[in-house]
Amino acid sequence: MEIMIESIGKLVNEFSKLPGVGKKTAQRYAYKVIDMTESEAKEFADAILGVKRKVRYCSVCGNFTEQDVCGVCKTRDHGVICVVKEPRDVAAIEKLHEFKGVYHVLHGTIDPMAGVGPNDIRIRELLARLNEHEVKEVIVATNPDVSGDATAMYLARLIKPLGITVSRLAHGIPVGSEIEYTDDITLTRAFVERNQL
């Protein structure tokens, strides 16, 4: 656009870097910012800088926190550790208010094709934690894909010999969906992991 105003173009470009945001959406966002008051825009900019300045990784579990050790690690039962790939998985599980243990964020899963080996993710840190605390169970909550499965298998082989239970989230038919429309792989796993009534 020949009359594109430089500062608007810059902002559109920045918004376009967000996941799933195209040029058109970025433009809508930019117009919204132009409509903001000076102080609203400042709050927005400060929130972006604040996150970068304040958020770090918990030295125990690797999840986001503003302190050295996160609120979950400080207050919860360290006897059960739920292992996840990314911080956003912690957020998804915390929303349930179901799990009362602590987390361990791997920051990735084993993926040889992408050059990610066991030493590239936080497995060493997990093993150290198993020595420090009396851990009864490790729940592996990695995604049900090749890389997530491989990581779960790897962890099980490593941790089970220590006399610690290693479990994995159940795969199966999503609640509320229909068998007819469930994909083949999920349906197969639902058969394999069937439960006695």
Added chain:
Amino acid sequence: MEIMIESIGKLVNEFSKLPGVGKKTAQRYAYKVIDMTESEAKEFADAILGVKRKVRYCSVCGNFTEQDVCGVCKTRDHGVICVVKEPRDVAAIEKLHEFKGVYHVLHGTIDPMAGVGPNDIRIRELLARLNEHEVKEVIVATNPDVSGDATAMYLARLIKPLGITVSRLAHGIPVGSEIEYTDDITLTRAFVERNQL
């Protein structure tokens, strides 16, 4: 979420203010910002502040600009003025590289139900421009809704007596669509505005 980190919560809240962005999307955006480098985040924040600091309205046409008078008003033919509701309409028309005249942004359309009268939008400024320059035609490109139509009618009644042609963008069947699926109002207007071959 009990473990919600304050600075992340703040940023999610800021992103939620953008049009069409819900909590989930805002969270994805926030995670993206956390993944940015310090300097990337700073550029993002600066872009937001930059827009607020630099962007103002062109003193002639009312479109966004960083100068007193915008690039379009400075360089183009003032003999034809295209009247639009908002700056984003200028962007949509400029993209075509078809229109060679200048614009006039009303910043609204007449809408008595919402308490917006002719004096609340930039009609006075438009009339002043008609006196200043030798204007041959005013193209009214307001949206084809009640408020846009009312504004077009109002402008026509005001400007036609000055001996200036007032035209309106054509309504009709969108190119590439089918008559069968065209809504009734659009189809009716396509009949009314039919062209001789």
